[in-house]
Amino acid sequence: MKNLLTITSITLLLFSLSFAQAPEKKEPQSKLIQFQMALLRRGPKWTGESNAQTKELETAQRAYANSLLDSGKAVIAGRFDDDGEIRGVYILRTQSADEAKAWAESSPVVKSGHLIAEMHPWWSEDVMKKTSTPEKSTRAYFGFLYRGDKWTPEKTAATEELQRGHMANILRLAEMKKLVVAGPFGDDTPLRGIFVFRVASIDEARELAATDPAVQAGRLKIDIHPWVVPDGILP
Secondary structure, eight states, X not given: OHHHHHHHXXXXXXXXXXXXXXXXXXXXXTTOEEEEEEEEEEOTTOOOOOSHHHHHHHHHHHHHHHHHHHHTSEEEEXXXXXSSSEXXXXXXXXXXXXXXXXXXXXXXXXXXXXXXXXXXXXXXXXXXXXXXXXXXXXXXXXXXXXXXXXXXXXOOHHHHHHHHHHHHHHHHHHHTTOEEEEEEBSSSSSEEEEEEEOSSOHHHHHHHHTTOHHHHTTSEEXXXXXXXXXXXXXX
């Protein structure tokens, strides 16, 4: 029930931000708190090669990510297990963009120029769990919600109808325990929010995402990646 209430409240906020041309400065309801999300994209020194140097860098990066988790600075950190431009995501426990950027840019892979950190404010309930075994990992599926081809900033009867359908679908996926995390970005970019699915395959995640009325209507589009994260953190 807690997960269901979490999905409900953050989805309401997701669409309130989606309908606006720019995010309001007013803070959401008290259960929603602001985090900072670092998207780790390929940097100028990215090669994709596997050699002694990159393996050493991966080891240092893993240790740094674990230190962020141990200190409570990160609520979750994980890498994308595909060949996309975005290589991983940190969700950082701070409202300060400058502080979050400093933490992200202290990552060995960012300091070395292999990756760059793109920062976004992000809203959610505080649902991630503490893990005592960060060395163990599990795979989830992380979806970025972008403005679609049919995106408009106006709030109309049609967009209200899409919101109601979207909400009903979110609740259905939450009840199925397939969708475990969702939340909106707090800035005015094409990125509108995220979905995290705990399902057996990326095909299943895509099929579930395709049931969203806003995605079907082209108002939103979703890009899904396999996400390897420490076991036990996701709700």
